[in-house]
Amino acid sequence: MQPPPLPANIQALQTNARSLVGRSVGELARELNQQPPDQPTRAKGWTGRLIEIALGAPADAAAGPDLAHLGIELKSLPLDRSGKPKESTWVCMAPMDGRLPPLWRDSPPWHKLCHVLWIPIQAEPSIPFLDRRIGVPFLWRPDTEEEAELAADYAAILELIAHGELAHLDARVGKALQVRPKAADGSQTTLSWDGDGCLTTTRPRGFYLRRGFTTRLLDRQFAR
DNA sequence: GATTGATCATAC
DNA sequence: GTATGATCAATC
Numbered sequence: 112m113q114p115p116p117l118p119a120n121i122q123a124l125q126t127n128a129r130s131l132v133g134r135s136v137g138e139l140a141r142e143l144n145q146q147p148p149d150q151p152t153r154a155k156g157w158t159g160r161l162i163e164i165a166l167g168a169p170a171d172a173a174a175g176p177d178l179a180h181l182g183i184e185l186k187s188l189p190l191d192r193s194g195k196p197k198e199s200t201w202v203c204m205a206p207m208d209g210r211l212p213p214l215w216r217d218s219p220p221w222h223k224l225c226h227v228l229w230i231p232i233q234a235e236p237s238i239p240f241l242d243r244r245i246g247v248p249f250l251w252r253p254d255t256e257e258e259a260e261l262a263a264d265y266a267a268i269l270e271l272i273a274h275g276e277l278a279h280l281d282a283r284v285g286k287a288l289q290v291r292p293k294a295a296d297g298s299q300t301t302l303s304w305d306g307d308g309c310l311t312t313t314r315p316r317g318f319y320l321r322r323g324f325t326t327r328l329l330d331r332q333f334a335r
Numbered sequence: 336g337a338t339t340g341a342t343c344a345t346a347c
Numbered sequence: 348g349t350a351t352g353a354t355c356a357a358t359c
């Protein structure tokens with residue numbers, strides 16, 4: 112199997128994604144000539160990138176959906192032994208300097224989350240890394256209720272950032288969408304504003320979907 | 336066991 | 348340095 116080209120449309124993408132069901136990480140790596148990491152624990156995003164390669168997504172560092180021409184974001188969804196998401200889901204960076212648009216529908220997380228192709232994958236520690244298998248993919252658009260929840264969380268987060276109340280912006284804010292540190296280490300900084308309107312610095316952070324939220328997506332999709 | 340804050344690898 | 352892909356590991 113060669114790395115497929117950029118899928119021309121959603122149908123092609125879905126066909127490709129369905130062809131991965133039941134394949135193992137090791138098989139996929141071999142077929143795509145990707146060298147598996149020696150220490151999987153030190154290659155956190157490797158499987159996600161492997162799936163992107165398998166689906167023809169370009170590996171660029173630009174912000175925005177993976178498949179910009181289709182408006183679709185690819186997300187691997189690692190599952191634990193009970194079939195629930197193992198972790199929260201990375202969404203995108205959260206600018207701390209006031210560049211976040213006031214309207215949810217203009218926001219970076221909305222543009223990432225408005226149309227997602229989820230690729231479930233086994234991730235329980237008891238399964239050797241290369242033996243983990245890919246599950247049934249599903250396209251998702253937030254329904255009214257889900258979007259309202261995300262938008263409300265976004266508004267709360269935005270307000271804290273806009274008012275320079277970063278001390279109160281921790282991972283406990285937000286029912287579905289939360290903000291957590293996102294950096295190579297604790298020394299990283301980015302620009303922000305304090306409560307008096309003075310420029311300062313803070314730790315870089317990003318938006319994440321809580322585990323409970325993605326659990327509900329799975330439940331809805333597979334009606335379990 | 337779930338959550339929060341910290342961190343790892345890679346591309347550009 | 349900033350973005351992407353996330354999971355690790357300490358703590359609650």
